[in-house]
Amino acid sequence: MPELERFDLDHRRLDEVFHSRLRLAITAALVPVRELEFTVLRDLVGATDGNMYTHVKRLEEAGYIETEKRFVERKPVTSYHLTGRGRTAFAAYVDELSRFLGKSGEPGADG
Amino acid sequence: MSHEKREERERVEHNIRAAEDLAVIRRIMESSRELVENDGKWFVLWGGACAAGTGISYLLIALSLVEFIPVLWSVVTVAVIVSGIAGDRRRKTGRPRSIAGSILGAAWAAVIALGAAVSAGAALAGVLDLSFAMGIVSACVAAGYIVTAWAVRSRMIGVLSVLWWAGGVLLPAMPGYGAPAVLGLMTFFLEFVPGLVMLRTARRIRSLNGNTGTQNGNAGA
16 A cells, blocks of 8 residues: 555546546556457456446547447457547546656556 | 544545556556557567577577578477467466457467568578568568557557668668678567566566555456
């Protein structure tokens, strides 16, 4: 556990979309890759189908992710990728969290 | 409870929440990246083996044991493929594979097959000039790096791909045994060393996640 220290928490500066840890995890999963399929994403974040649909829809409404549907080996596959807006919002959120913790060099978009 | 105590408790809770969020982000990002690309192990394996193979090849040339060079490279190729596949199977048992990851795997298999065919063909048949063959190998590796950079959105790998392309242009212009030597150095500095960096980063993130106790596979809602 990191050392607890005093900080000024301003909720207005935190993106409400990421208040759900599942939405945060979905977005984080899409940051380092071009795109991910629904089932892969679901297993990665450990969610149920119903939970995933709800949170993915919320992220789509916010304009943070986009959906792509296509057929692979005659089976329908739904993939998601992060938009520029989503990438910016995620980076801002991570920066804000890092600032709270008085850290620097937290995860970014590039590997 | 006094106002100050409540405020202090809220601060602590928010701080814990922020730390947990960052731990979740780190773990998920690393896992996601590994679904598409390995954690640098293949780069270390291929880069290290090819650089060492080049050094040993020069030693064999110096000792007038040139006939052992094809045997050496056959052993290196088989050893790297077998150890890599065995390691991947142990680590990824039961894990999903993304389409991008499958494309990347196929692209690298094609790169290795083409590079091995061209360099082995050039060495054995003498159809191609050795320097020209090294240039083709470098260009093949550059293609693999470009696909990797596209799949994992990595600027570092994108920059490395440009350097490999430069090798594809410059190596054919090198006389004698200069081109294989430069290719050996390139595999060390542009593949082995970046692979070590990627491995170190992946291990650091895994250990950080271990310390914060958030590697149970569920992000929570």
